[in-house]
Every structure is written in C-alpha cells, then in structure tokens.
Amino acid sequence: MNNKQQLFTLSPYMEFSRKQWAALRDSEPLTLTEQEIINLKGINEDLSLDEVSQVYLPLSRLLNFYIDSNLQNQAVLEKFLGIKNQRVPYIISVAGSVAVGKSTSARVLQALLSRWSTHRRVELVTTDGFLHPNHILRERDMMQKKGFPQSYDIQNLVRFVSDIKSGVPRVEAPVYSHLTYDILPGETQIIEQPDILILEGLNVLQSGMDYPQSPHRVFVSDFVDFSIYVDAKEELLHQWYVNRFLKFRKGAFSDPDSYFHSYAQLSEEEAVNIANNIWLEINGKNLIQNIQPTRERASLILTKGDNHAVEKVRLRK
Ligand SMILES: Nc1ncnc2c1ncn2[C@@H]1O[C@H](COP(=O)(O)OP(=O)(O)OP(=O)(O)O)[C@@H](O)[C@H]1O
Ligand SMILES: CC(C)(CO)[C@@H](O)C(=O)NCCC(=O)O
DSSP, X not given: OOHHHHTTSSSSEEEEEHHHHHHTTTTOOOOOOHHHHXXXXXXXXXXXXXXXXXXXXXXXXXXXXXXXXXXXXXXXXXXXXXXXXXXXXXXXXXXXXXXXXXXXXXXXXXXXXXXXXXXXXXXXXXXXXXXXXXXXXXXXXXXXXXXXXXGXXXXXXXXXXXXXXXXXXXXXXXXXXXXXXXXXXXXEXXXXXXXXXXXXXXXXXXXXXXXXXXXXXXXXXXXXXXXEEEEOOHHHHHHHHHHHHHHHHHTGGXXXXXXXXXXXXXXXXXXXXXXXXHIIIIIHHHIIIIIGGGGGGSXXXXXXXXXXXXXXXXXXX
C-alpha cells in the first residue's frame, strides 16, 4: 500500500514500514558531528546510528514542522488577545511499558530537536518523580503497585504540566532515583520555559478513567501537543526488563546506596528468577491493565522488534 492509499483505510492511523518511514527523512542529511555521535552513544551505548538516522531523524523532522505550525497558531492567538511574547513550551509525551526504551527514545529526540537550525531549548522530565515516596506507598500497602495509577501523586503531575503550559516562568518537579528506588527528599528539577518539554512516563496517556480515586477531569494529555507510544511484544519487553536487571546487578546494585544492593551477591540464576517475578507480578500486569490500553490514544506509535529496532510507525491521520 502506498502512502496515498493508506489515507483511505478505516484505521485512524497511517502505517509505515521502517523503509517507508526512513525515506521521509527526505533531503535532511544525517550530518551528525563526531561530538554529536559521541553524545548519542553516551545516551545509550547499544543505540545504533541507523536507528537514529532511519527512525528518529524523520520523526524530529516531522516534529519540527508541527512545532513551527504551533508557533504560528500561538502568534495568531496573541494577536487576537492583544498580548505579546508569551513563552509557552511545546509538550511532547513519550509513553510505553517499563523497559521499552522510553527514556532512551526521549533523550535521542531531545538531542535531535535541539540540534535543528533553530537551536531550540529542550527539557526532559520523567513522571517517575511524581510517584508517591516509598513511605507513603508502604503505609498504603502499595510497594507492589509501583507504576500503577494509584502509586502516583497525579494531582501534582497535572498541576505541573498545567503550570508549564500556562507559561509559569519557573516550575519544579520532584526527582525519583532508580538507585535508592525512592523519591529524593528535597531534590527538584527546575523547568524554566524551555521551547520544548519532553514528558516521559508510562502514565502520560492515562485519563480520568484510569484514576477513579482522583476527582479531576483534566489530565496530562490535555496539555500535551504530540504524544508518542513506544510499543513492543510483551515477550520482548519481559526479556529487556530481565536483561536490564542483570546489567544493573553488575553495575548499580554494587553501590551500597542501592535499594537492590543485596541482589549484587546473587547468582545469575537467582537474579533472573527475581527479575522474572518482578516482571510477572508488577510490570507485566501494569502493562496489560493500565499501559497497553492507552496505546491508541497516541499521535504516533513506534513498534519495536528484536534489538529495539523500530519496525513499524503509525501516525494519526
Ligand atoms: N534504541 C535502543 N537500542 C538499544 N537498546 C535500547 C534502546 N532503547 C532502550 N534500550 C535498552 O532497553 C532497556 C530499557 O531502556 P530505558 O531505560 O530507556 O527504558 P524505559 O522505558 O525508560 O524504562 P523505565 O520505565 O523502567 O524507566 C535498557 O537496558 C536500554 O539500554
Ligand atoms: C519507576 C517505574 C514505575 C517506572 O519507571 C519502574 O521502573 C518500577 O520501578 N517499577 C516497579 C517494579 C520494579 O522494580 O521494576
């Protein structure tokens, strides 16, 4: 099917094979400097540069068109309201399962969007910072529900995105540490009117239906301009989760401050068992119950196959 025929199928999405999508890079050359390649490799040493040029470069080209058009709309609104130079960040959200590669994709987009000729300032925030601290999760018997809707301070998250989109000059976000497995007390990330904010987290496409405990009708997606869902089959996600757990066991877990420090001593087989259990009891369940059902709300769906290679792209018509 060619791109024109796709417009007339019943799905709300246009679908592109990797090859079709890669061609949409158009005349945009991949002129990454040596330093940029080093920086991208620093984001994730396993990231392939083919992935950057064939998948993320066309995506950043599309996003730049949308951002330009959004700026024009803002100028129209300013003219109508008789105001000038409002600085309202463009918000891109990145959703998907634990271990699908949300933060890697978000960081690659951050690097590509800020290198465009316009040199836009791009900030990255993860919704992990809006998890309730462990002492509250323990009080509510929810340590096995980390990442589920009820484990987030959703009111604070919605207030945060609303403040950003209202042009508040300085907005603070709490910070989560994967090392201590908890919110870092007193630490904040300060966001000062960037041109673009990328908000990454498994819950960014969730809505009122997913938060029956919250009386709020306004949700994160009400403030998001473009939403991305990173998708993969559950068996791959499970495998990537276990692999990352094993990587952490060799690295971060050996730090005495690590919440999982005691796991550093485990045999590989014991560690695999623990990671399998965490996947089956927490992250896999969360995926099926609360994350995957939000996929078709996204503006764009990236479907990954083996080795994190994006095989298919769906873009809302
Ligand atoms: N494009 C990629 N190429 C190769 N490996 C990748 C890619 N993206 C992610 N990975 C690997 O997959 C694992 C998960 O990636 P990442 O930490 O970005 O996921 P995440 O979705 O942000 O997870 P979480 O929700 O737990 O924070 C890591 O081991 C990472 O190195
Ligand atoms: C912090 C989240 C919820 C999301 O990034 C996730 O990485 C997590 O910690 N889930 C809880 C189960 C686990 O330890 O993987």
